[in-house]
Amino acid sequence: MGALSNQLLVVTIFSYVLAMMAYAIEYAFGGRGAVARLAVPSPAAVLVGSGGSADIPDIPDSSAPASAPSPGARRAGLAAVILMVLGYLAHVGALVTRGIAAERAPWGNMYEFVMMATAVGMTAWLITASRLPHLRHLGLFVTLVAAILLSIAGMSLYVPVGPLVPALHSYWLVIHVGAASTASGIFLVGFVAAAMHVIRLGYDAGKTRFPYSLGERLPNPDVLERVTFRVHAFAFPIWTFGVISGAIWAEAAWGRYWNWDPKEIWSFIAWVVYACYLHARSTPSVSRRITSWIAIIGWCTMLVNLFGVNLVANGLHSYAGV
Secondary structure, three states: OHHHHHHHHHHHHHHHHHHHHHHHHHHHHOOOOHHHHHHOOOHHHHHHHOOOOOOOOOOOOOOOOOOOOOHHHHHHHHHHHHHHHHHHHHHHHHHHHHHHHHOOOOOOOHHHHHHHHHHHHHHHHHHHHHHOHHHHHHHHHHHHHHHHHHHHHHHHHOOOOOOOOHHHOOOHHHHHHHHHHHHHHHHHHHHHHHHHHHHHHHHHOOOOOOOHHHHHHOOOHHHHHHHHHHHHHHHHHHHHHHHHHHHHHHHHHHOOOOOOOHHHHHHHHHHHHHHHHHHHHOOOOOOHHHHHHHHHHHHHHHHHHHHHHHHOOOOOOOOOOO
């Protein structure tokens, strides 16, 4: 089962990478892609060609209807969805077989935690894409992040299937780490939506350098911002429960609810940042650009908590297994 889990992880990564490439084709050649836009003359170009004024700037019109995607782009989009679903099934299979091989919940070390968090993130994305089909091509960025994280896990964080260290033999492992990995995966989707919102706002403001040039193909910024808020509003209570359950487990294991361990500190920092995001989002005077940047900073604190603390700092939570 352990070997099967490893093989399924390879299938997962390759499926996500192929899905990302198919999404990229749809992204470039679909109805809102660069090639499709170049195929349709802009209003300014039409006026100039017909003898009108050449002083009218060619400003991208996000409200203009998208041109019809080519048959190849439609097929690429369908292939991307199929590949993503296949990769997701392999992803879940890798987790299940890893758990069967270890005879425990499959999140007892850093390698398994990354697998679990990305699986939750892909679940959240598939649900979002099924409810909001016009955001489907953003799967390009979701699969990119998932493929990177899983590749790092497979190449640098992998540990063979084995028993838990004695300190982790507790039912709180399922409760605390399960909540933390679930919230982390959902925050991943929120990070992608927030980053795309910032990029789209920059493009609408006239910025043309990378990465703002990607904004030409992104959905309306209001749609991206609403997705960002809803995802974070859903994930934040789960993360809060994860922090609280971790404190309860710490009291049972070490005799204190809070020990100012590096993992505890960065978990609290992430909680504060995301709380600031939700507070700023509910404050009308704070611009949506700023709130999205706060969400991006929140994901950066999650990465520090996952990689920086586990690989660099020494503390009571040194269970990465690397």
